[in-house]
Amino acid sequence: MKERKLRKNDILLIGILLVISGLLFFFAYIAKDPGGSVTISIDGLEIMELPLKDDIRIELSSEHGLEEGHRNLLHIKDGKAYIDEANCPDKVCIDRGEVCYEGETIVCLPHKLTVTVTEGEKQEIDGVSE
Numbered sequence: 001m002k003e004r005k006l007r008k009n010d011i012l013l014i015g016i017l018l019v020i021s022g023l024l025f026f027f028a029y030i031a032k033d034p035g036g037s038v039t040i041s042i043d044g045l046e047i048m049e050l051p052l053k054d055d056i057r058i059e060l061s062s063e064h065g066l067e068e069g070h071r072n073l074l075h076i077k078d079g080k081a082y083i084d085e086a087n088c089p090d091k092v093c094i095d096r097g098e099v100c101y102e103g104e105t106i107v108c109l110p111h112k113l114t115v116t117v118t119e120g121e122k123q124e125i126d127g128v129s130e
């Protein structure tokens with residue numbers, strides 16, 4: 001009887017440990033490195049880098065290297081970047097939603113546009129350029 005009780009407790013303990021390790025894994029997964037800036041590329045060509053700390057709305061158009069008539073409205077707010085509006089046929093870039101962690105990308109295939117979150121400029125370099 002005693003042995004059986006112990007086993008039951010062991011199973012309970014293992015269960016608790018599994019839940020804890022699962023939670024730890026979950027938090028480790030979501031606690032990725034937030035990026036410092038986004039790099040915008042059109043047709044594989046880097047056209048600009050924008051800091052995520054700013055509140056920016058920028059309309060990307062032929063002026064930035066997109067094909068005539070193509071438009072993507074990029075919005076940066078609260079350290080996150082997302083495509084607000086676009087006149088591409090699939091709207092995948094809008095559906096992608098917000099990106100804020102290093103390595104995350106928004107891709108607009110029809111417009112050959114990519115927005116990639118990067119580590120970004122260090123604060124002091126940013127201060128000098130301003």
Ligand SMILES: [Zn+2]
Pocket residue numbers: 086088089090091092093094107108109110111
């Ligand atoms: Zn798109």
